Amino acid sequence: MSVTVRVPAKVNVQLAVGGARPDGFHDLANVFLAVGLYDEVTATPADRLRVTCSGPDAHQVPLDRSNLAARAALALAERHGVTPGVHLHIAKDIPVAGGMAGGSADAAGALVACDALWGTGASRAELLDICAELGSDVPFGLVGGAALGVGRGEQLTPLDVGGTFHWVFALADGGLSTPAVYREFDRQWEGLDVPAPQASPALIEALRAGDPRALAGVLGNDLEPAALALFPALEQTLAAGTDGGALAALVSGSGPTTAFLAEDAASAESVAEALLKSDTCRAVRVAPAPAPGATVIAPAV
Numbered sequence: 001m002s003v004t005v006r007v008p009a010k011v012n013v014q015l016a017v018g019g020a021r022p023d024g025f026h027d028l029a030n031v032f033l034a035v036g037l038y039d040e041v042t043a044t045p046a047d048r049l050r051v052t053c054s055g056p057d058a059h060q061v062p063l064d065r066s067n068l069a070a071r072a073a074l075a076l077a078e079r080h081g082v083t084p085g086v087h088l089h090i091a092k093d094i095p096v097a098g099g100m101a102g103g104s105a106d107a108a109g110a111l112v113a114c115d116a117l118w119g120t121g122a123s124r125a126e127l128l129d130i131c132a133e134l135g136s137d138v139p140f141g142l143v144g145g146a147a148l149g150v151g152r153g154e155q156l157t158p159l160d161v162g163g164t165f166h167w168v169f170a171l172a173d174g175g176l177s178t179p180a181v182y183r184e185f186d187r188q189w190e191g192l193d194v195p196a197p198q199a200s201p202a203l204i205e206a207l208r209a210g211d212p213r214a215l216a217g218v219l220g221n222d223l224e225p226a227a228l229a230l231f232p233a234l235e236q237t238l239a240a241g242t243d244g245g246a247l248a249a250l251v252s253g254s255g256p257t258t259a260f261l262a263e264d265a266a267s268a269e270s271v272a273e274a275l276l277k278s279d280t281c282r283a284v285r286v287a288p289a290p291a292p293g294a295t296v297i298a299p300a301v
């Protein structure tokens with residue numbers, strides 16, 4: 001008896017970052033888009049909480065209680081007075097520490113899987129609440145599609161997407177720590193007035209219209225200069241993707257994965273090929289967007 005939940009990665013099509021808040025977080029206007037790269041989280045009854053992970057990056061994933069999926073299961077069990085006896089297996093396809101919210105996706109997936117396995121019957125609002133406690137990107141893993149996140153990114157408003165966008169992702173050699181990238185952002189803005197983050201109406205309209213050329217013109221990531229300062233080799237990857245025919249190139253979230261928007265599926269394949277040939281990244285993935293949020297694909301029997 002087990003439950004398997006599929007959860008998507010994200011790219012931030014707009015990441016507007018304000019100044020540091022007293023609690024250390026930054027206010028954001030964060031436009032999330034879920035992309036078709038997935039982790040699968042399987043929850044199976046066990047005598048104690050146990051986490052295993054498979055996939056090419058599995059060795060980088062902690063298997064103790066610091067794993068975000070384990071923390072999600074514990075949070076749900078505590079709220080409902082359930083013993084957290086569960087084996088969580090993560091089949092990991094989302095790059096680790098790549099700025100694509102893989103750990104957050106696993107947390108959202110584990111919550112949905114444990115809720116189904118334990119029959120805790122948590123409401124959507126309660127699940128979103130637990131997600132927000134676990135991390136700023138976690139609620140979006142539950143919701144998927146496209147959404148504007150404000151506050152620290154956890155307060156979501158769904159957005160309409162009028163077509164399929166074709167993305168290429170270049171995986172970098174190594175990772176970047178999200179707090180380190182925000183610290184570098186603060187360093188770069190030291191002594192300056194950081195403007196209040198604002199969602200771009202043109203970007204929201206480009207998503208609604210499903211228009212890749214319009215979206216390419218307005219993509220933006222305020223963390224990109226900080227990620228590039230910490231990982232300068234990404235400049236070459238960005239250039240290789242635009243030289244290879246991408247409509248636009250940007251760092252995904254806090255990086256170091258770089259994201260390339262293509263005109264259509266065929267163009268995405270040729271951008272991917274150009275990136276591979278450029279020798280400026282360790283691997284390349286093609287993925288359409290939007291993708292659905294956490295979805296049960298194999299229920300308990």
Ligand SMILES: C[C@](O)(CO)[C@H](O)COP(=O)(O)OP(=O)(O)OC[C@H]1O[C@@H](n2ccc(N)nc2=O)[C@H](O)[C@@H]1O
Pocket residue numbers: 012015024025026027028030099101104134135136137138151152153178179182253254
């Ligand atoms: C870069 C993004 O991935 C874009 O979606 C997110 O803003 C990061 O989201 P996340 O990894 O879920 O981040 P959290 O686990 O909530 O926070 C990790 C750390 O990132 C920094 N952080 C995160 C979110 C935010 N709005 N401001 C921040 O300054 C803080 O240093 C925080 O301690």
Ligand SMILES: Nc1ncnc2c1ncn2[C@@H]1O[C@H](COP(=O)(O)OP(=O)(O)OP(=O)(O)O)[C@@H](O)[C@H]1O
Pocket residue numbers: 060061062066067068069090095096097098099100101102103104106107137175176178253254255
């Ligand atoms: N389930 C998990 N999967 C991957 N990493 C995890 C997980 N749980 C905890 N971690 C830890 O969190 C760190 C960041 O992982 P993650 O893959 O979520 O980064 P990220 O995609 O850059 O995050 P974000 O885009 O949300 O900032 C990893 O280096 C790892 O130590």
